[in-house]
Amino acid sequence: QQLAKNLFLSSERSITRKLKEAFLAFLLESRFTKHEILKLYxxxxxxxxxxxxxxxxSQFYFGxxxxxxxxxxxxxxxxxxxxxxxxxxxINLPAARARTNEVLSNLVEAGFYTSGQVHAARLSPAKIVENRTNNSPDWYLDWAFEEVQRLAEGKGQYVLTARTTIDLGLQRAAEEALVSRIRSSGRALRARSGALVSMDVDGAVRAVVGGLDYGESQFNRATAARRQPGSSFKPYVYAVALENGFNPRTTVRDSSRSCGxxxxxxxxxxxxxxxxxxxTEALARSLNTVAVDLSLRIGREKVLEMVERLHVSGIRKSCSMALGDGGVTVLEHTGGYATFANGGKLARPYAIMELTNSQGEVIYSRERDEPQAPQVLTREVAEQLNTMLQAVVEGGTGGRAKLDFTNVAGKTGTSSSYRDAWFMGFTGQYVTGVWIGNDDFRPTAGITGGSLPAEIWQSYMSxxxxxxxxxTIPGLAPHPRQIEEQQRIAELKRTDPGLTSAPAGGGRDKRMSATTRDALKRLATALRKAAGQEPVRPEAPPARRTDTVTETRKASAETGPAGPAAPSATPGDPDRISPR
Known part of the structure; x- marks a missing residue:
């Protein structure tokens, strides 16, 4: 029955599924020997x-x-x-060892091995290959496996290979940025948990960090935890306002309006x-009075319709809805902001590019099987909102997220009693959401969205x-540094007609020291001279990645769709929700 479930069924708990499982198990037993069934399992x-x-x-754990x-x-x-x-x-070596001893005892009781053989095995416990966890994007894989199950349901395939969107370099950078900062500052600020999701503007998820230590807790705070978004919810309200006759220069009043x-x-x-x-100034200063007034003037039903349109769930219709009343996941919330960065085209988070069966047939292709992303916000509304979100970073509560080489648009968020702190933001390339808090909802020591979350966001995005x-972000002019880079590329092409593509980089490769770069430049010049060619101008180092879509599985060429899923604070930040 377990094999039948793994091969054909989902993990749903229902009478119907159990009946199907029993029927399929009967069919398997009628067509395969017990040895064949065991091997399949x-x-x-x-x-x-x-x-x-x-x-x-065996390859993964023992090498x-x-x-x-x-x-x-x-x-x-x-x-x-x-x-x-x-x-x-x-994940839990002591538990694994205890379970191993239990299995060894059962082998003696069943008569497969003698007590002496088992005693010798216990004296030489299994040794796990070191550093495997450092290269293991468990948070991402847990979520991606759920996506495989969903996409493969009903296709009747036994073995699948999945091509995913993960970028291992970004995954490691995300883990380092989040975990190191919370480890170093979290104790003093009474913050013991956090999550981060980073994706392309079209929703291709590149990194997922669901906590500080997968070994201690496999609960994925990035995809499963619903936390109050605070003022990071306000852009959805402002988007509705922009759809209903407001514009970034519309004058509003900073005064409280009662609701009940x-x-x-x-x-x-x-x-x-x-x-x-x-x-624009009201959003940059994160004024609660204006956000609530807008929601009441344009209609809270329209705000709910907006978040549903962007596939963000968990928000309640209440007087304080404009301040994020309810709970959202980091994944969905980041996807909502990705729609802004995508010029108003829906950007639903996704992990799977392609699924292939054991015969090499493509049973799912995102490019082939998914429709074009619909335009859920007009381009004009998205561009107007992006200019307002840039003002949050340039002169508002999100200043610590500013990057010196490209434009940033985003929003801070802090829930009541400092229980949740967020920074949600994007460049023209990546959209990243950061949440900081505690699993038991205890208040932090005054962490606001504009402090630690914005700093983590900035560290990772750098x-x-x-x-x-x-x-460029839709609606924004290119950053001065990017204009300089475009001019540099144009000059290189002008002086070297044989240059078909300008070297990317502009000096932003983090891996090479100046000494290494200089040595490579001298080597390149020497090689060109040896070949009888003129020395070329020194080139910037190549970009770290050439293919942002990588296939990621651990020591296995097969992925089955139907098995169980593996499962410093600054005072005076106005984005915090006042207690209700």
Whole structure:
């Protein structure tokens, strides 16, 4: 029955699924021997760490073929079938060892091995290959596996190979940026958890960090945790306002408007200064009074319709809806902002580019099978909103997210009592969301979206962009540094007609020291002279990546769709929601 579920069914818990499982199990037993059924199961069951089947698991955990493992290693693998995530040795080695001992005892009781043989195996426990976890994007793979299950459902395929959107370089950079900052500053600021999602503007997810340590907790805070977005929700309200006759220069008043028995207050604690200001300034200063007033004037139903249009869920219709009343995931929230960065075209987060069966047939291709992204916001509205979000970074609450080489648009968010702190932002290339908080919803020590989350965002995005060939954000003029780079490229092409493509980089490759670059330039010149050619102008180092779509699986050539899924604070930030 377990094989039937892994091959043909989802992990849904229902009477109907159990009946199907029993029927399919009967068919398998009528057509295959017990030995064949066992082999099929062992070759396809999920065994933790993104590995499917005993061969892949043996390579992943031990660095060798299953044909070469000893008794203690075999017992460890056998113990994984019960709960692969719980007993995976790279996640919880003590639990894996305890489970291994249990399996060894069962082997003695069943008469397969003697007590002496098992005792010898216990004296030589399995050794796990070191540093595997450092190259293991578990958070991303857990989510991607769910996507594979969804896309492969009903296709009747046994073995699938998935080509994913992950960028391992960006994944490592994201983990480093988030984990290192929380480890160093989190204790003092009473923040013990966080999450980060980074994607292309079209929704191709490049990195997912669902917590600080996958070994301690496999709960994916990036894709499963719903947290109050605070003022980072306001751009959705402003987008509706722009659709209904407002523009970035529209004059609004900073004054509180009652909704039932509740009235919003700004970060300062007051109900507004009463002065008039532009819509752009109101968003840059993150005034709660203006956001609530807008939602009441244009209609909260329209705000709900907007977030549904952008596939952001979890928001409640309430008086404080404009301030993020409800809970959103980092993944969905980042996807919502990606639509702004995509010029108003819907950008739903995705992980899978292609699924291929064991015969090499493509059973799913995103390019072939998915429709063109619909224009869910007009280009004009997206461009207007982007100029307003740029003002948040240039002169508002998001100043710490500013990059010196390209434009940034984004928004800070802080929930009541400092329980959640967000920075959501994008360049013309990447959209990244950062959340900081605690799993038990305890307040942090005054962390606002404009402090630690913005700093983490800035640290990661500085590394993520490896060259100056960055598209412009819709509605914004190119950054001065990018204009300089375009002029540099034009000059190179003018002086060297044989140059068909200008070298990317503009000096932004983080991997090379100046000494290394100079040595490579001298070597290139020497080689050109040796070949009888004129010396070329020194070139900038190549970009870190040439192919942003990589195939990622762990020590396995097969992925089965139907198995169980592996499973410093600054005072005075006005984006915080006042207590209600």
């Amino acid at each position: 062992l070759d396809r069951a999920y065994m933790g760490g993104g590995a499917f089947g005993v061969e892949a698991a 060798k073929s299953v044909r070469d493992i000893n008794l203690s290693e075999a017992a460890l693998l056998a113990g994984l079938y019960k709960a692969p995530t719980k007993y995976a040795p790279h 028995n509740w009235s919003p207050k700004n970060y300062s604690g007051g109900g507004g200064s009463g002065r008039s200001l532009s819509l 590394v993520a962009h490896t060259d100056m060939n960055i598209p």
